[in-house]
Amino acid sequence: MFQAKEGSETETADKFGEQQVLQFSRERGIVDGEVIRVTTLKQNHPSGVMAADEDNKEQVLKECEQAEEVMKDKQNQKSVSEIIKENIQLKKEIEELEAELQETTRTSQINEDIPETKIKFTSVENPESDSEFSDISYSCQVSSKVPYELQKGQALITFEKEEVAQNVIKMARHLVQVQNENVMLTANPVPLNSGVRFQVYVGVSKMKISVTDIPDELPESQMRDKLELSFSKSRNGGGEVECVEYDKQTGSALITFVESGVADKILKMKDYPLYINQNCYRVTVSPYTETHLKKFQVFSGVSKRTVLLTGLKDLQMTDEETVEDFISIHFQREKNGGGEVEVVKCSLGQPHTAYFEE
Secondary structure, eight states: OOOOOTTOHHHHHHHHHHHHHHHHHHHTTOOOSOOOOOOOOSSSSHHHHHHHHHHHHHHHHHHHHHHHHHHHHHHHHHHHHHHHHHHHHHHHHHHHHHHHHHHHHHHTOOOOOOOOOOOOOOOOOOOSSTTTTOEEEEEEEEEOOEEEEEOTTEEEEEESSHHHHHHHHHHOEEEEEETTEEEEEEEEEEEEEEEEEEEEEEEEEEEEEEEEOOOSOSOHHHHHHHHHHHHTOGGGTOOOEEEEEEETTTTEEEEEESSTTHHHHHHTTSEEEEEETTEEEEEEEEEEEEEEEEEEEEEEEEEEEEEEEEOOTTOOOOOHHHHHHHHHHHHHSGGGTOOOEEEEEEESSSOEEEEEOO
C-alpha cells in the first residue's frame, strides 16, 4: 500500500477499489482466502486508482471464465463416461433379450411328422409364356394329434355317430356284464388338452436354385463374381444370371436366372463344376423352396364321439382285450342306449396313451 494522509481522497479511493474488487470476486463465486488489494498506482490521483481497479476486475473475470471452462470440461468428460457406461449396459441387455428370443423360438417350434399323402391333380393348364407359371406351389392343412392318458380302471369307447355317444353320457351309469361279473360303469365326456391347426404353404421356384458346399477360397465380392460367371456358361447348362446372393459364412448362395428352364437343367446335374485358380470344385445344387405357416390356430374342447368309462379298477380280470370285447357287445345294443361301436380301449394295469385327431 502507498502512503496517504489520513482522510485524504486517495486513501478513500483505495478502500473503495478494494471493496469493489472483493465484492465482484464474491459475486463471481471465487473464494480463495485472499483479499485482492490495489497496490500500484502510476500517479497520486483518483483516476489512477480507478484504472488499477478496472485492471483487477478484468483479471478476475478472466480467471472466472477459465475456471468455468475447466468445470465444463470436467462435466463433459463425466457425461461422456456415463454415456459409454449406458451404451455398454444397453448392449448387454440387447444381447440377453436376443438370446431369450432365440430360446423362446426354439422351444415354441412344433415338431410333427406329416404323413405321406397322395396328391390328385384335377386339371392341367398350359401357360401362354414360360414366365406365367414360374413357380410350383403346394398347400395343406395340418392338425396335431391330441394325447390323452388313460389311467388304470378306465376305458375309452368311440361310436360312429355323435348322437349315440351323447346319449350314453346322458344316461351316465351303465351296468355291464363282464363274463360272470356285473360292473357299474360311469360315462363322462373326454376332457382334451389343447391342439394346434395350421396351413403349410410350400413354393418351389423355377427361376432360382440353392448352391451349397462352396469352398472358402476367395473374398466375398470375388466369389460372388465367380459364381455369376460360372453359372452363366451355357456349355455347363447355365444361362444369364440376374443376381447372386452369397453367404461366405455358410458357404451357400442363391442364384436367380433371367429365363425359366435354366434352373431345371442345372438341377438335373445334382452338382455343378466351379473352377477356382485352375482347380475344379463340385458344388451342390438343389431347388429353392419357401415354406410358410398360415392360419395358425389353437383349439381345445371335448371329443363328440368318444366317451370315457370309469369303474373297472376293482375288476378281477387282467385280459384287456377280453374286457374290451364285453364292453363293445354291451354298447352295440340299442336297448342299452348304444349304437355302432368304432373302437374300445381300456387300461387294467399300466396307463395307456390315446391320441385324438380332429
